Amino acid sequence: MGCRSCEKPKVHYRKGLWSPEEDQRLRDFILSHGHGCWSSVPAKAGLQRNGKSCRLRWINYLRPGLKRGIFSAQEEEIVMNLHAMLGNKWSQIAMHLPGRTDNEIKNYWNSYLKKRVAKTEPSKVNNSASRSQDSMSQSSKTRQLSTEFNSKHIEVVELSSVDSGQSLIHSNAPNPLAKVLFADWLSVDHVNGQSSTNLINGSLSCNWDFNSNSEESMKPEPQANAEFLHGFGESNILGDFQSQFEVSGQSSENGLFDILSFGDHDVIY
DNA sequence: AACAATCTCAACCGCTTAAGT
DNA sequence: TACTTAAGCGGTTGAGATTGT
Structure with a gap:
């Protein structure tokens, strides 16, 4: 992973909250060039931030596909159930809540859900995260997690391997390219048949049906597609990717595009 | 109205892991 | 094989907002 091309200029990095100008610079840069090596992004984008800060800002705030606003009851339930099984x-957990970041979920848990759960079932909370549970009950519990967001179906990956400490994500040899691709967009990187995204002959298809009664379900920003997929330009992934989605020319005020709708919680960029 | 307490959430810190040299 | 470095992750912090007194 070492990246020789990454310069390390001795600059005094800015800290603290990001200004709208900084956001715009970072967003513009990544959408047109991709992030590549994060440590080189600040210099190239003209930002006095370190790469780590840029990466975090992108992932937690600027990245397309992020769903902001309050958690739905279904999301809450998913978080609580997954936390009971996985702990922190x-x-x-974020992998199962498309559009939510780990940071957001963590904050939400610490500030709200933890207390709520502690109030309702104190004994259960104390034990749940650290102790393995009956695998059969976990399995059935997991199936209950197949959740509908206001009639828009999301199938949650089965968690049957949690007891043994195995990875939560089923790995039927997913294509790493597709994995990175979708992880970048949506933090969803379970790319097998159990999940909502499928890998078919090296290309990526999307079966999400969050918003079956509209055409808004998946609309990656067209120009960003090509540039954003840094390092993937020579594969056929890009073409496949583009062909999978109906590209909309509609843009929002800030120059980005609507990507997802989750029931009542439309995500606007 | 003023102050304190509490809450929220963006961002930072430090550690671990993975991968390049 | 050891070293270096980028990326990822979870814990923590702190500023601003909100609520209570």
């Missing part, structure tokens, strides 16, 4: 594995 926020990134794994």
Whole structure:
């Protein structure tokens, strides 16, 4: 992973909250060039931030596909159930909540859900995260997690391997390209038949049906597609990717595009 | 109205892991 | 094989907002 091309200029990095200008610079840069090596992004984008800060800002705030706003009851339930099974594995929990970041889930848990759960079932909370549970009950519990977001179906990956400490994500040799691709867009990287995204002959298809009564379900920004997929330009992934989605020319005020709708919670960029 | 307490959430920190040299 | 470095993750912090007194 070492990246020789990454310069390390001795600059005094800015800290603290990001200004709208910084956001715009970072967003513009990544959408047109991709992030590549994060440590080189600040210099190239003209930002006085370190790469880590840029990466975090992108992932938690600027990245297309992020769903902001309050958690739905279904999302809450998913978080609580997954936390009961996984503990503080926020990134794994986030995989099952498209558009939510691990940071967001973590904050939501710490500020709200933890207290709520503690109030309702104190004894259960104390034990749940650290102790393995009956695998059969976990399995059935997991199936209950197949959740509908206001009639829009999301199938949650089965968690039957949690007891043994195995990865939550079923790995039927997923294509790493597709994995990165979707992880970048949506933090969803379970790319097998159990999940909502499928890998077919090296290309990526999307079966999400969050919004079956509209055409808004998946609309990656067209120009960003090509540039955003840094390092993937020579594969056929891009073409496949583009062909899978109906590309909309509609843009929002800030120059980005509607990507997803989740029931009542439309995501606007 | 003023202050304190509490809450929220963006961002930082430090550690671990993976991969390049 | 050891070293280096980027990326990822979870814990923590702190500023601003909100609520209570």
